[in-house]
Every structure is written in structure tokens, then in C-alpha cells.
Amino acid sequence: MGWKKELTLIVQCQSGVSKLRFDEPLSKHTYFGIGGPAAAYVEVNSIGELAAVAQLKRRWNVPVAIIGRGSNLLVSDAGYTGIVVRLIGVFDQLEFDGNHVHVGAGVSLPRLSKTAARHGLSGVEFALGIPGSVGGALIMNAGAWGSSFGDVVEHVEVMTDEGKLIRLGHDDAGFGYRHSGLNAYFCATSALLQLTSGDVKTITDCMNTLYQKKIASQPFAEENSGCMFKNPPDNSAGKLIDECGLKGYRIGGAKVSEIHANFILNLDNATAQDVLELVCHIQTCVKQDKGVDLEMEVKLLGFEYGTNSEYRTIIA
Ligand SMILES: Cc1cc2nc3c(=O)[nH]c(=O)nc-3n(C[C@H](O)[C@H](O)[C@H](O)COP(=O)(O)OP(=O)(O)OC[C@H]3O[C@@H](n4cnc5c(N)ncnc54)[C@H](O)[C@@H]3O)c2cc1C
The missing domain is CATH 3.30.43.10 (Uridine Diphospho-n-acetylenolpyruvylglucosamine Reductase, domain 2)
Structure with missing residues (x-):
């Protein structure tokens, strides 16, 4: 078999x-x-x-x-x-207990954000505009407007390669900027979040304001995968790409967004090859003009060569 x-x-x-x-x-x-x-x-x-x-x-x-x-x-x-x-x-369930919420890794961030607001709980208002799951947010330590998912995590449950569930406290999860240590395990299955109680209307208004700010400044109509690059220390990847004159630059069906230069759009049946060639072009231009190395935030799946820098040498 x-x-x-x-x-x-x-x-x-x-x-x-x-x-x-x-x-x-x-x-x-x-x-x-x-x-x-x-x-x-x-x-x-x-x-x-x-x-x-x-x-x-x-x-x-x-x-x-x-x-x-x-x-x-x-x-x-x-x-x-x-x-x-x-x-x-x-894995797609939420359970509230006072200021805590136990949330499965399959729950969507917008659902978490809206449900927490309805319970008068603050701490995940930023997540309404992030179209990922709790599992993805744990792995990526997703965040916006100065908040990150890891900030509200009390503990995480992960499954090991042997199929055993173990619990990791916040400090053992290795949260950093758009990164955590949780991808060392087979799967992140759930998290216990510690939120702060507050007024439903105030929390809901804050959540909606952040969402409106986000959709006004980032592309939501075309297919994309969020910010392509991590922000370098004390700098903005989008600003650097914009200053290199790359807004609107296109390779095949992939194009740098004119709304926010850190987003690559699948404009017209782009292939992964189109996207990666555009990624490499951006990295080369930003390195030449600004002396800054841009690191990909987006994760690659199914590439024989694990990292973007290895892939770069293949398509160069
Ligand atoms: C329009 C748009 C706006 C965005 N805005 C933001 C933003 O403001 N801030 C931000 O941080 N990100 C943003 N993103 C990126 C993305 O939404 C986040 O990184 C999100 O947390 C990814 O979650 P996901 O469930 O989609 O993960 P996926 O893309 O499916 O996976 C991401 C990584 O996590 C791993 N993974 C996912 N779930 C698990 C699990 N349960 N166990 C183990 N590994 C797992 C995958 O293997 C992969 O390596 C945006 C994306 C888009 C398209």
C-alpha cells in the first residue's frame, strides 16, 4: 500500500x-x-x-x-x-472565557477580530484587514499598525512530528518581526489569547477605522499575497521600491502595485516564475540604488530551491 x-x-x-x-x-x-x-x-x-x-x-x-x-x-x-x-x-472554533479566548488555528483573522469586538475584548482590532488564519498569523507573527499577533498570545498548542500535542508558553514561541519559531513543529493547532475588556462600541469603531485605513492604502481588488518584502530595520520596503521608480513595473502577468509598492499583483494570469523574476528585479534595483537587501516576507512552497537567494542564481 x-x-x-x-x-x-x-x-x-x-x-x-x-x-x-x-x-x-x-x-x-x-x-x-x-x-x-x-x-x-x-x-x-x-x-x-x-x-x-x-x-x-x-x-x-x-x-x-x-x-x-x-x-x-x-x-x-x-x-x-x-x-x-x-x-x-x-480547528475552526473559538471559545471565550473572561478575557481569554481559545482559538483554533483554522479560524480566520477577520472572524476572530469581529467576534472579540462583539464580546467587548480589545487586542485584535488590527486583524480585521488581514485575510489569513490564526495558524498563519502564529507562524508569521502577523501584524499591523504597531501590533503583532504574538503580543496577545499567552500560549500556543502545536503538534510534533510524532503526532503529539504540546503546549508552548509565549516566550517559547520565538515571536519576532513577521517570524516565529513555531514552524519547527509539524503544525500549530490553537492558541490561548489574553485580551483586554473594554467598551464594545469603542473597540468596534477602532477595528473599523483601522480596516478603512488599510483598504484605502493597500490594493485589495487584485490578487496578491500581501507585503512581498519585510521592512528593513528603520525603513519601509514600499518606500524604497517606490523611490527606485518601480511602481507599475511589470514582468509577464505580475506587476508592482501603483497603490503600495510592496505589493505584487497577479494582474493577468501571472505565473510564479513571473512573480519571482519581478522579486529578483526589485531586489537588484533596491540593492543597487539604496544599498539595502530586501528579504521576502511571502513564503515559498514547492520550489526545489528553498530560498529566494538560491532561486535568484537559477533565473539570473
Ligand atoms: C491583501 C492582503 C493584506 C495583508 N495584510 C497583512 C498585514 O497587514 N499584516 C501581516 O502581517 N500580513 C498581511 N498579509 C499576509 C497574510 O495575510 C498573513 O501573513 C497571514 O497571517 C497569513 O495567514 P494564512 O493563514 O493565509 O497563512 P498561509 O499563507 O496559508 O501560510 C503562511 C505560512 O504559515 C504556514 N502555516 C499556516 N498555517 C499553519 C499551521 N496551522 N501550522 C503550521 N504552519 C502553518 C504555511 O505553511 C506558510 O509557511 C496580507 C495578505 C493579503 C493578501
């Missing part, structure tokens, strides 16, 4: 809620709308099922990638040779 057969059996043993598809186009599961097929795509519904996938990964040595909403991902045109897992069901 191969790993595909075993994966099918794992899914069949569950309640029937989970979805399994082979050769699933990942362009359907990313905000960029780019990416070839995954050998297998499964929506996992329970802890037991997730643990079975972790064990299958070890037994067959098959690559597994957990994705959230795909809002910070660039998937290669060739796709992914392993299993792509998305968390649904028990």
Missing part, C-alpha cells in the same frame, strides 16, 4: 467531513491565484486525523505542508509533490 492509499483510509475512518483530493490545483487555495497542483490536498477535521497525517509523513517520508488561507504564499508553477493540509472542523 502506498501513501496515497493510506491517506485515503485515514480520511475514510473520519466522520466523512474531511475532503481529500489528488492533483488539486493550489491556485484555488492561494490569494495570489497562482500555483500548480499538490499531489494530495486534504482538509483535516480532527486532532486524531491530523496526528495520523503526521505519522504517515514519518512512515513514508512524504512532504507535508500545512496551509491556512494561502494569503502569504507563493506556490511554484510545478506545484507541490507532497500533501497539503488545511485545518477545518475542530
Whole structure:
């Protein structure tokens, strides 16, 4: 029996809620709308099922990638040779207890933000305009307007490669700027957030104001994956790219946004190759004109060469 057969059996043993598809186009599961097929795509519904996938990964040595909403991902045109897992069901639940909320990794950030506001809880107002999941926000330490997701995390639950759940306190999660240490584990499954109680109207107004500011200053109409580059220390990647005259610069179907230069848009059936060539062009221009190295914020999936700098030497 191969790993595909075993994966099918794992899914069949569950309640029937989970979805399994082979050769699933990942362009359907990313905000960029780019990416070839995954050998297998499964929506996992329970802890037991997730643990079975972790064990299958070890037994067959098959690559597994957990994705959230795909809002910070660039998937290669060739796709992914392993299993792509998305968390649904028990992972898509929120539970409030006083100022705490226990939130599954599959919950969307806008839902978390709006539900917390309705409960009169402050701390995640910034997250309404971030179209990711709690899992993605934990891995990326997503943030905006001076707040980051890690700031409100009391502890995180992760699954190990052996399929065991362990709890990590805030200080063990390794939160940094658009980074955490949680990708060392098989999967982030949930988090306990400590929020602050306040007035529902004040919290809701703050959340809506931040959202309006965001949609006025960033592109939301076209497919993209958020900020392509991390801001260098004490600098703005968007400003540097703009000052290099790159707003509107286009390679194939990929274009630098004219609204915010740190966003690359999939304007017209862009390929991952178009996007990465544009990324390399931007990095080269900013290095030459400003002497600054821009590091990608967006995560790559399915590229034989792990990092952008390795990829750069391939397409140069
Ligand atoms: C229009 C737009 C605006 C955005 N604005 C912001 C912003 O203001 N601030 C900001 O920080 N980001 C922003 N982003 C980027 C993105 O929304 C965030 O990084 C978000 O946290 C990613 O979540 P996701 O669920 O989409 O993760 P994905 O893109 O699916 O995955 C991101 C990474 O996390 C990993 N991952 C996801 N879930 C898990 C899990 N449960 N366990 C282990 N690994 C996991 C994936 O393998 C991948 O490496 C924006 C994106 C868009 C498209």
C-alpha cells in the first residue's frame, strides 16, 4: 500500500467531513491565484486525523505542508509533490472565557477580530484587514499598525512530528518581526489569547477605522499575497521600491502595485516564475540604488530551491 492509499483510509475512518483530493490545483487555495497542483490536498477535521497525517509523513517520508488561507504564499508553477493540509472542523472554533479566548488555528483573522469586538475584548482590532488564519498569523507573527499577533498570545498548542500535542508558553514561541519559531513543529493547532475588556462600541469603531485605513492604502481588488518584502530595520520596503521608480513595473502577468509598492499583483494570469523574476528585479534595483537587501516576507512552497537567494542564481 502506498501513501496515497493510506491517506485515503485515514480520511475514510473520519466522520466523512474531511475532503481529500489528488492533483488539486493550489491556485484555488492561494490569494495570489497562482500555483500548480499538490499531489494530495486534504482538509483535516480532527486532532486524531491530523496526528495520523503526521505519522504517515514519518512512515513514508512524504512532504507535508500545512496551509491556512494561502494569503502569504507563493506556490511554484510545478506545484507541490507532497500533501497539503488545511485545518477545518475542530480547528475552526473559538471559545471565550473572561478575557481569554481559545482559538483554533483554522479560524480566520477577520472572524476572530469581529467576534472579540462583539464580546467587548480589545487586542485584535488590527486583524480585521488581514485575510489569513490564526495558524498563519502564529507562524508569521502577523501584524499591523504597531501590533503583532504574538503580543496577545499567552500560549500556543502545536503538534510534533510524532503526532503529539504540546503546549508552548509565549516566550517559547520565538515571536519576532513577521517570524516565529513555531514552524519547527509539524503544525500549530490553537492558541490561548489574553485580551483586554473594554467598551464594545469603542473597540468596534477602532477595528473599523483601522480596516478603512488599510483598504484605502493597500490594493485589495487584485490578487496578491500581501507585503512581498519585510521592512528593513528603520525603513519601509514600499518606500524604497517606490523611490527606485518601480511602481507599475511589470514582468509577464505580475506587476508592482501603483497603490503600495510592496505589493505584487497577479494582474493577468501571472505565473510564479513571473512573480519571482519581478522579486529578483526589485531586489537588484533596491540593492543597487539604496544599498539595502530586501528579504521576502511571502513564503515559498514547492520550489526545489528553498530560498529566494538560491532561486535568484537559477533565473539570473
Ligand atoms: C491583501 C492582503 C493584506 C495583508 N495584510 C497583512 C498585514 O497587514 N499584516 C501581516 O502581517 N500580513 C498581511 N498579509 C499576509 C497574510 O495575510 C498573513 O501573513 C497571514 O497571517 C497569513 O495567514 P494564512 O493563514 O493565509 O497563512 P498561509 O499563507 O496559508 O501560510 C503562511 C505560512 O504559515 C504556514 N502555516 C499556516 N498555517 C499553519 C499551521 N496551522 N501550522 C503550521 N504552519 C502553518 C504555511 O505553511 C506558510 O509557511 C496580507 C495578505 C493579503 C493578501
